[in-house]
Amino acid sequence: MTHVIVLGNEKGGSGKSTTAMHLIVALLKSGKKVGAVDLDLRQGSLTRYLENRRKFSEIKGKELIFPEMVKVEPSSLDSRAESQKKETENLKNALKTLGECDFAVIDCPGANTHLSRLAHLHADTIVTPLNDSFVDFDLLAKVDPETGKVVGPSLYSEMVWDARKHRAMMGDRSGIDWVVMRNRLSATRARNKKNMGDKLDELSSRIGFRLARGFGDRVIYRELFPIGLTLLDLGGVDSPVRLSTMSHVTARLEIRSLVAALNLPAGEE
């Protein structure tokens, strides 16, 4: 049974593609078979990251570990209803192709597209990265500016709950495990960071997600994009980047903690 992990957050630039890539490589390194689906059909950051990886491994003659990538074609039919039908079929086929994988990691765009909603419907685990900012938080929940209290869920929480509701309606008893992870955390102890932390704690039980510590804002999470590598690929004698900084060591711990926090099935050993 392929365990589907969806990177979801309607808010752009929250870190979905970055987290998707690092999760994919972490799971591959732990010996799992991993499939990858990029539903950001236009920008395709994850696709680009993996293409860069492919080129780098060819140019350098280095063996690198790859997920099984499956394309999902967009539909540009004039009728929204018709093109959504076609896309539903395309995603179903993509997931069938990945039926032999332990995990299928689906990267969603920062928008409420039909394919993104569909992916959420198929998710066993939804991972939602979140910038340390109330601008980002605003898509999870509305906050009363006067009292600072959470007033109610917002657009993206509704998207996740629609997926949970539809699953229940279809008779599916397995719930969706929703994990929100803080991303691009600054090293400093700003009041804003504490406020965000408090609000997230308050919100998690209320709208049903678990909170994972997440990633700091570290150059190592983005500087290897042009060559398609992640921190986890480094460490060999011929590593293109010096590995010994504190930031790199902490980043490795962050990635490992995230995988642990996701409580993923051990799969067939």
Place this chain on the structure above:
Amino acid sequence: MTHVIVLGNEKGGSGKSTTAMHLIVALLKSGKKVGAVDLDLRQGSLTRYLENRRKFSEIKGKELIFPEMVKVEPSSLDSRAESQKKETENLKNALKTLGECDFAVIDCPGANTHLSRLAHLHADTIVTPLNDSFVDFDLLAKVDPETGKVVGPSLYSEMVWDARKHRAMMGDRSGIDWVVMRNRLSATRARNKKNMGDKLDELSSRIGFRLARGFGDRVIYRELFPIGLTLLDLGGVDSPVRLSTMSHVTARLEIRSLVAALNLPAGEE
């Protein structure tokens, strides 16, 4: 003649709404009449920022300066062609309503929507904030991973050039001034930051934008969102946030430098 400033970048989370808000308040504070249009119809971060501002000024009984906000209704007709026709009309009417303003600031979504393309077509100045990351850069231009050379323009550059081309086809001799600004710059001197700087310099003459220094990654740019204020609103005796940190002083300079870099018309005095 209303000078139209469009915040554009198809890449999500690059800082469009944040920059839009700070530009709006800076221009208002300099005595200009400013209109605001939020084309991110679903997420509406700019709309939310201004609603929070409205609520805060009512609750605290404080006088705050506001832009003239105009709504542009989305269309959810099933036919893409029909709904695009309706949206084109809605945006034209919105701009007509703002005809008395010195400036109209239009915030675009992090997606290639029809309204976003339309806004680019109407722009006198396009301001494109950009995270210090090749993941973001990838939407401006493709880079050869082996040589590090810029290979050609990418999706968002094409969007800007489509707007420039259409304007020329319609006989409009006034060009669009395209300014790319670096955003969320870290204080450190990372190699990644220098590489990005070099690539941007290389790219600017090649694809026709000017490069503005931009903003550092500073909590002050985001922590006042819940109360709808910006750094520029602070400084009174009853200021809710202590104003004297180095980061705040530098942020003020950054905002002022951005406005200066935009070379905006002085307007009627």
